[in-house]
Amino acid sequence: MLSEQALLLLWGGSAVGTMTFAMGRDRNPLLWLFAALAAGPLAPLLLLALPPVCRDGPPLDREAMELCDACLEPVRRDRRQCRHCGVVA
Numbered sequence: 001m002l003s004e005q006a007l008l009l010l011w012g013g014s015a016v017g018t019m020t021f022a023m024g025r026d027r028n029p030l031l032w033l034f035a036a037l038a039a040g041p042l043a044p045l046l047l048l049a050l051p052p053v054c055r056d057g058p059p060l061d062r063e064a065m066e067l068c069d070a071c072l073e074p075v076r077r078d079r080r081q082c083r084h085c086g087v088v089a
């Protein structure tokens with residue numbers, strides 16, 4: 001049986017892990033920290049189930065992004081080719 005403290009530690013650890021994981025996947029770490037605190041060990045699974053590119057990325061990036069005509073994923077304006085589907089704009 002897990003003690004209450006061990007469970008809290010596990011919960012907190014998984015929340016911090018999810019936050020780090022979210023940062024690696026260009027997602028809002030704070031949002032995912034709270035999501036992980038609410039959903040516990042389910043949060044990283046949720047993060048995995050989501051597509052790797054975040055539409056609410058950093059505002060700095062959003063300026064330079066536009067949606068690909070073919071796959072509707074955000075693509076950098078200065079790139080001629082979509083990095084998601086390979087279609088050349």
Ligand SMILES: [Zn+2]
Nearest residue numbers: 068071082085
């Ligand atoms: Zn595309």
